[in-house]
Amino acid sequence: MNTKEVYTNQIKTEAKRLGFLSCGISKAQFLEAEAPRLENYLNKNMHGQMQYMENHFDKRLDPTKLVEGSKSVISLLLNYFPQETQNQNSFKLSKYAYGTDYHFIVKDKLKVLLNFIQTEIGDVNGRAFVDSAPVLDKAWAAKSGLGWVGKHSNLLTQQVGSFYFIAELIVDLELEYDTITTNHCGTCTKCIDACPTQAITEPYVVDGSKCISYFTIELKENIPTEFKGKFEDWMFGCDICQDVCPWNRFSKPHNEPLFNPHPELLSMTKKDWHEITEDVFKKIFKDSAVKRTKFSGLKRNINFLKD
Incomplete structure (x- = not known):
């Protein structure tokens, strides 16, 4: 087993220990296929009043412009599917919003994982991202083999579905990269x-x-x-x-008490x-x-x- 494989296994084992559903890794590079899609989306004003989506176009497509010297994007999924749902005679909230704000929970776990990498592997620089910076989460998760982007534009995973948060660590460490999975939407609409x-x-x-x-x-x-x-x-x-x-x-159902x-x-x-x-x-x-x-x-x- 070479050094990259050892490091990759260590990171994935620690991610699992921290409660992440899965962990996939891809090479930090320009997202060529996403560029025209993002441009088309913005040109057609499909982002409505979400003006922030127009900012940092280059950084959205290229993590090396976001994190200097970055070599790998570590994508992680964290389950939020609840044990119980709301009263039938109720106005509805999206399930992801039932408990404590996920930004805090996921960010804390990412910090622990990054600290683990720096402690066990050495001088590694990186940044944690949870849906709060110009990172195309679903594209990176799909590129990292964690699922495919469905017809509803959410990431889908066999045997798991789509009720999970996506987050990333972008680091200046070379690792073993995962392969893209196949699309399983078929003819379903x-x-x-x-x-x-x-x-x-x-x-x-x-x-x-x-x-x-x-x-x-x-x-x-x-x-x-x-x-x-x-x-x-x-x-x-x-x-x-x-x-x-x-x-x-x-x-x-998830097993994160803070999501209750x-x-x-x-x-x-x-x-x-x-x-x-x-x-x-x-x-x-x-x-x-x-x-x-x-x-x-x-x-x-x-x-x-x-x-």
């Missing part, structure tokens, strides 16, 4: 057929500016009235395209949500990603769902 706002305009293309997640989280102004009655009770995010995906029948919801969250009814006060909002979503939309944003979303 369940995600396309189920999207109530028709945000999946064609297989593998999602118009972000029509997505329920965009409207309920990213959009800061009023939701366009043309989408009234199409949200199917989603007040923060949306899981429809994932819920209908056949691969998610393999999803298994506040006890009151699962029992709240539509009536409770209509009557929610700012104090209750702060209590239930104290460390949650839902804080991003603020109390006023969540109230706007709930009011939009009224008949």
Whole structure:
């Protein structure tokens, strides 16, 4: 076994110990196939008011411009599929937002992994990324053999599905690189057929500016009235395209206590949500990603769902 293989095995073993679902590694280089797709996406304004997506175009496509001297992108998946879901008579939250904000949890695990690499392997420089920098997470995870990008544009993995967070360590260390896996969507169009706002305009293309997640989280102004009655009770995010995906029948509950919801969250009814006060909002979503939309944003979303 050569040095690169030894280092790679050490990193993957530690990632597993830290609770990551899986770990894949690819060579840090320009994402040639992604460049025209990203350009087309931006040119067609599919990012809506998410102006930040226009920034750092070169860095999004080339990690060596993001992290000087980088040689490897270590991609990691962390399961967030919950044991229990919300009350049937409730306005819905995307499952990823049930517990503590994932940015903190995943970032902490990445820091431990990077520290492990520096302690066990030596003078390695790198940076941790959790959905908060110009990194094309799904492209790198697919390149690293962790799954394929489905027709709903989410990463899919056989025997696991898609309810997981994707994160990266970009490091200046050469490692053994994984190979790309095959696409297993076949002729299935369940995600396309189920999207109530028709945000999946064609297989593998999602118009972000029509997505329920965009409207309920990213959009800061009023939701366009043309989408009234199409949200199917989603007040923060949306899981429809994932819920209908056949691969998610393999999803298994996570074992991360910090992802467990506040006890009151699962029992709240539509009536409770209509009557929610700012104090209750702060209590239930104290460390949650839902804080991003603020109390006023969540109230706007709930009011939009009224008949």
